[in-house]
Amino acid sequence: MAEAPAPQGGSSLLFLTDEQLRKGIEAMFFAYRGFTADPDRILEGREMGRAHHRAIHFIHRSPGTTVSNLMALLGVTKQSLNRVLRALIAAGLVEARVGRRDRRERHLYLTREGAALERELSDAQRERMRAAYRTAGPVAVAGFRQVLEAMMDEESRRQYEALAGRGGQ
Amino acid sequence: MAEAPAPQGGSSLLFLTDEQLRKGIEAMFFAYRGFTADPDRILEGREMGRAHHRAIHFIHRSPGTTVSNLMALLGVTKQSLNRVLRALIAAGLVEARVGRRDRRERHLYLTREGAALERELSDAQRERMRAAYRTAGPVAVAGFRQVLEAMMDEESRRQYEALAGRGGQ
DNA sequence: CTTGGAATGTCAACAAGGCTGACGTATTGT
């Protein structure tokens, strides 16, 4: 199972065979299922879905972000996002404040209850991530992130790095 | 596996901080978007979606598989899968042969046209994967797969390994 | 000042693709 590919004479490109690539593709498919399973389960009871989770996550990450920002980040239309936001606001999880400088904008914030749900969701997801990280070890984790970053398209990578730069590290 | 985690004083669990985990979570989100982008684009013109892609992929991987098998693999209901299969059969991409031993079963195969489409889809997806792998290098790729495997839930890991064992390597 | 264009956000209607429930049909095994 995935041993380091023996630094023999040439550059040993055995890790680029179709077979290896296919395995990576299937690993992404099955892993993503696990990745979303816990939050999905939590939200099931609350009449919400994955779309709500994503919105909550990024509002938590960037408090005061506008609808347009969130739209670009999530890669959905404003109409689609709007439905989700309406539900979150109705449920008292998100607050939309009219912009002071530009009153067309709505700045989004989690309420106390919204923050609590965010905690619950991200705790569950982080727990699975933590277990996977611990099992695989720090070197594997570094590789994991490298490959994922290389897999993003240009636009996503920009967004990812903008978030990463802000959050810390 | 178990790489030595930087043998400084303590056990150096810095890679397990909430911040690192959050980055991993966001990396998964953005990378998965890239992962599915190319096939989605190809299928757009053909009145098909991601669901059809998944079915085609696994029928290609396991020619002759039954409807029940595919259901379990994809994690969807038979009604949901049936809609997809009906479309694929109507489009002449998939053939369903009545089982010889058990004539209740339908064994699924790609037709010549189905195989051609599968090629087109997997070429696109593999190409992105190959680029990411090449950029990140073999050590990173090994780590990538380790973390993904650790992230799957039990059932998915079983399925993943069953496929991997069959395909080669 | 006013007016038109651009940005922003909302409402309505529709499609894809999940789901459950109920039922029919062929086939198999007891």
Add this chain to the structure above:
DNA sequence: ACAATACGTCAGCCTTGTTGACATTCCAAG
């Protein structure tokens, strides 16, 4: 003969994406 299995289908619902139409707000040109 009968129960269980594998599959197909109809009907209806939900979530989450889409487009189109429209209201509000801002800004810049006349």
